[in-house]
Amino acid sequence: MLNNIGITSNSIYRNISVSDLVEHALKNNEGKLSETGALVVHTGKYTGRSPKDRFIVRQKSVEDKINWGEVNIPIEEEVFDKLYNKVLTHLNSNKLYLFDGFVGALKDYRISVRVISEFASQALFANQLFIRPNKEELKTFNADYTVIAAPSFKANGKEDGINSEAFIIINFDKKIILIGGTQYSGEIKKSMFSLMNYLLPNKGVFPMHCSANIGEDGDTAVFFGLSGTGKTTLSADPERKLIGDDEHGWCNSGVFNFEGGCYAKAIKLSKEKEKEIYNAIKFGTILENVVLDENKSPDYDDDSLTENTRAAYPLQYIENIEESGMGGHPKTIIFLTADAFGVLPPISKLTKEAAMYHFMSGYTSKLAGTERGITEPKATFSACFGEPFMLMNPSVYAELLGEKIEKCGSEVYLINTGWSGGGYGTGERIKLSYTRAMVKAALEGKLKNVDYKEDSIFKLLVPVECPNVPKEILNPRNTWESVEEYETKARELARKFNENFKKFNNVPEYIVNAGPVLNDLPEKQYAIAVDTL
Structure with a gap:
């Protein structure tokens, strides 16, 4: 199923249920459950986006369209290929989790995306944030773009042609987004947003x-x-x-x-001020870098890990939504x-x-x-x-x-x-x-x-x-x-x-x-x- 992109792992879990993903995450020691049932994950030193580590492969197809500079940093295809091969070697020895879904509620402009990660918690994140396909859509699913997330793979910085151990690289010709060295799941979400921001203006969509x-x-x-x-x-x-x-x-x-979901800031969250978000934090929700007290209750005022604490949950967890x-x-x-x-x-x-x-x-x-x-x-x-x-x-x-x-x-x-x-x-x-x-x-x-x-x-x-x-x-x-x-x-x-x-x-x-x-x-x-x- 993944041989076309070089992944040969024999242990692949594709589109498994939310409860199974949570169970796998707990068994893998990726996080723990709060008293409300949310999966609490700590992402290590990367508790926010790492903009200086985001690159776009310089290719003829995009050369004259990208606004190159300090924000959109170019990288040569050779650098991408070497890192890609290293990541594949790393992933092929691990069990992997796949999520297949969509970005874009309007079918005329949506794209299909496959997220491949070594962490069950990141597959759960993708499941809760992107649009989930029905059974019939899964039968004929064909990914337009693939996101490969390998948080535990650390690059060698300058030796690998990049700035640090972390990297987020968009390759338009190969339709692959390669993420490594960071467990902050916001990189998955924002990479797809960047992709849409490039593709849609050519179709007259803002x-x-x-x-x-x-x-x-x-x-x-x-x-x-x-x-x-x-x-x-x-x-x-x-x-x-x-x-x-x-x-x-x-x-x-x-x-x-x-x-198909929300990625809300959770710092100083209270039921009185933000009832809808507060009530959405339950089983299936992921809490990133939120500290639990001795009773496994989230302490939303605790910023010891970061002020960028986050809650990721599907839109359906909000009572009043436009379906x-x-x-x-x-x-x-x-x-x-x-x-x-x-x-x-x-x-x-x-x-x-x-x-x-x-x-x-x-x-x-x-x-x-x-x-x-x-x-x-x-x-x-x-x-x-x-x-x-x-x-x-x-x-x-x-x-x-x-x-x-x-x-x-x-x-x-x-x-x-x-x-x-x-x-x-x-x-x-x-x-x-x-x-x-x-x-x-x-x-x-x-x-x-x-x-x-x-x-x-x-x-x-x-x-x-x-x-x-x-x-x-x-x-x-x-x-x-x-x-x-x-x-x-x-x-x-x-x-x-x-x-x-x-x-x-x-x-x-x-x-x-x-x-x-x-x-x-x-x-x-x-x-x-x-x-x-």
């Missing part, structure tokens, strides 16, 4: 790093944002059906989920950012041009634990709110966004889930209850007819009122003790926006002009002269 849900009247909303900004939390709304929590496509018929994984054209688009400077408004409305600008900018703060080496929030720009997974030029995705907004009349809002009254360390994180109220107001159209004032620096349209949100926090200047300090920090962030945008080539002027503007007045005079909201 791939999105976003969550999506749908209201009772059929109104669809999408939430963009990097890990830790609140996509999963804010889209798991008891009043709306969840389409998916992370990856979607937007085609001519609407939005469709890429996945089809599909929705109509988004009525509301929400960009989520965790502003570590504390100067962006909690909510603002974006024109189409501003939406394209902020989409290409992808400003947020990397939160502790989502990548190796990040121990506290750090201001960053990640194009398309997911640059590590976007293989093509950001302008390709921005143009698709602009076309969809124009065609469907979607309203776009930028919501700051970060800090207010000061930056990280001095200000306070904006209350989740306020953020939920702002999202609710946007989704229900209650911000359409309110008055807006344009921020003098960021040119964002800030509402003067929002239901169930104190007026004084809508203008971030009001939350700082010193207006001058606010202006200094705001201008500092504005410069970062402008500097970052210089890396983009041939961007239409109407998009560039939608970004922040700086005044030439000295800092103190500027603070006095600005038209505060």
